[in-house]
Amino acid sequence: MLDKENRTRSQFALVREKFFQDTVYGILSDPTTILDKSVEYGIDVQSFSLGLFDIHSLRSQSDQSQLKSVGNLIYTAFQSFYSYSFALGSDKIGVLIQADELRIAFVCQDLIQSANTLFGLRISAGISGNHQGITEIHTAYQEALAAISLGFEAENDVVFFRSDMRARAESYQQMADAFCERIFGLVQDNRLDSALEEIRVGFEVKKIFQHAVEKYKLAAIQLCLLLWKRSHESASGIHDRFLSCDTIADVAQALMEEVKNSSRFRNASESNAIVAESLAFIHKNYHQEMQLQTIADAVYVNSSYLSRLFHKETGETVTEAITKIRMEKARELLAKSEIKTQEIATMVGFDNPSYFSATFKKRFGLTPKAYRFSQR
Numbered sequence: 204m205l206d207k208e209n210r211t212r213s214q215f216a217l218v219r220e221k222f223f224q225d226t227v228y229g230i231l232s233d234p235t236t237i238l239d240k241s242v243e244y245g246i247d248v249q250s251f252s253l254g255l256f257d258i259h260s261l262r263s264q265s266d267q268s269q270l271k272s273v274g275n276l277i278y279t280a281f282q283s284f285y286s287y288s289f290a291l292g293s294d295k296i297g298v299l300i301q302a303d304e305l306r307i308a309f310v311c312q313d314l315i316q317s318a319n320t321l322f323g324l325r326i327s328a329g330i331s332g333n334h335q336g337i338t339e340i341h342t343a344y345q346e347a348l349a350a351i352s353l354g355f356e357a358e359n360d361v362v363f364f365r366s367d368m369r370a371r372a373e374s375y376q377q378m379a380d381a382f383c384e385r386i387f388g389l390v391q392d393n394r395l396d397s398a399l400e401e402i403r404v405g406f407e408v409k410k411i412f413q414h415a416v417e418k419y420k421l422a423a424i425q426l427c428l429l430l431w432k433r434s435h436e437s438a439s440g441i442h443d444r445f446l447s448c449d450t451i452a453d454v455a456q457a458l459m460e461e462v463k464n465s466s467r468f469r470n471a472s473e474s475n476a477i478v479a480e481s482l483a484f485i486h487k488n489y490h491q492e493m494q495l496q497t498i499a500d501a502v503y504v505n506s507s508y509l510s511r512l513f514h515k516e517t518g519e520t521v522t523e524a525i526t527k528i529r530m531e532k533a534r535e536l537l538a539k540s541e542i543k544t545q546e547i548a549t550m551v552g553f554d555n556p557s558y559f560s561a562t563f564k565k566r567f568g569l570t571p572k573a574y575r576f577s578q579r
Contacts, residue, residue, distance in 0.1 A: 213492050223287065228424075229428065237340075250333060251334055253344055253347045255291070255297055255329045255330075255344070273322060276314065276318065280317075284307075297344070297347075300330075311330070311360075312360075331344070331350070332365075346364040347364065390465065395463065399463070403455070423461075427458070427461045428441060477502055478516040485525055489528045490552050527566075530563060532551050537571055
């Protein structure tokens with residue numbers, strides 16, 4: 204009974220984090236839907252600031268245990284302020300904070316020192332202005348990003364968004380909007396070569412984002428979300444790709460690849476998009492307890508509808524897809540690592556090592572141990 208309750212809480216937390224991510228990124232933008240979902244997920248936000256914490260050096264999958272540890276540190280630090288925390292990409296954490304600026308600043312400085320002492324990591328923080336109601340969370344996110352970007356330029360670890368930053372932010376937004384509209388229009392007109400050339404010219408000739416790599420990242424993200432609408436991959440996957448870029452050249456290359464991919468998938472049906480987004484969610488969370496309802500909630504459709512649609516589009520059930528993805532990841536870990544079999548079972552979402560071994564053998568015809576031996 205206790206295990207079932209723990210699994211239910213875990214799935215609820217997973218779906219609620221997805222809601223925060225989609226709202227922050229602007230994927231979920233309808234105010235009524237946002238308000239209804241916030242009530243459903245027990246989120247009560249009145250007046251808040253959004254804190255964006257960038258955890259430096261977390262650039263690989265092996266660092267995700269550290270991200271979780273730092274996330275717990277951040278959650279604990281702001282717990283008394285009636286806050287909500289959630290992962291944003293692979294190396295950032297967002298927090299909705301209901302506290303005054305002085306208290307936030309004090310906690311941020313303490314966090315930065317603790318993260319450095321405990322984990323040897325540097326944290327930068329951008330804090331938005333004060334907002335009323337969860338429907339303003341996307342605007343708050345934009346402000347926090349602008350603040351953290353200014354912090355990078357000025358080498359400040361904690362920066363609060365100020366009204367005098369607004370003109371600069373609006374000027375950048377106009378530039379980003381114009382850039383996105385040009386590329387989007389060319390892709391919609393099936394002029395892929397022209398779209399790629401426009402990106403190249405903007406990068407190499409006009410240099411519209413020169414010395415502003417963080418701003419270029421945001422423009423690229425904005426364009427990709429516009430192109431994909433209901434993305435073939437998770438919104439956080441798009442953010443991960445661009446926010447992990449180190450240079451403007453890296454951003455330009457990643458953007459051209461995304462534009463090429465979006466052109467290939469542009470004529471995909473809405474049903475294909477829902478299935479693709481469901482698969483992206485499974486790929487991202489295969490290591491956690493997951494059921495059909497969890498995935499349906501994450502992509503905002505009815506579970507029965509998703510079950511029928513998924514089988515129609517892929518020829519397999521959602522459960523079969525989850526198992527296949529978990530087994531492929533397990534096979535990869537067995538072939539390329541020395542991690543113990545029972546640990547791999549846990550890493551790919553199985554809490555029973557015997558059941559994991561039986562499932563693996565049924566799929567590949569070998570036990571995990573025998574498969575590992577065959578790869579040596």
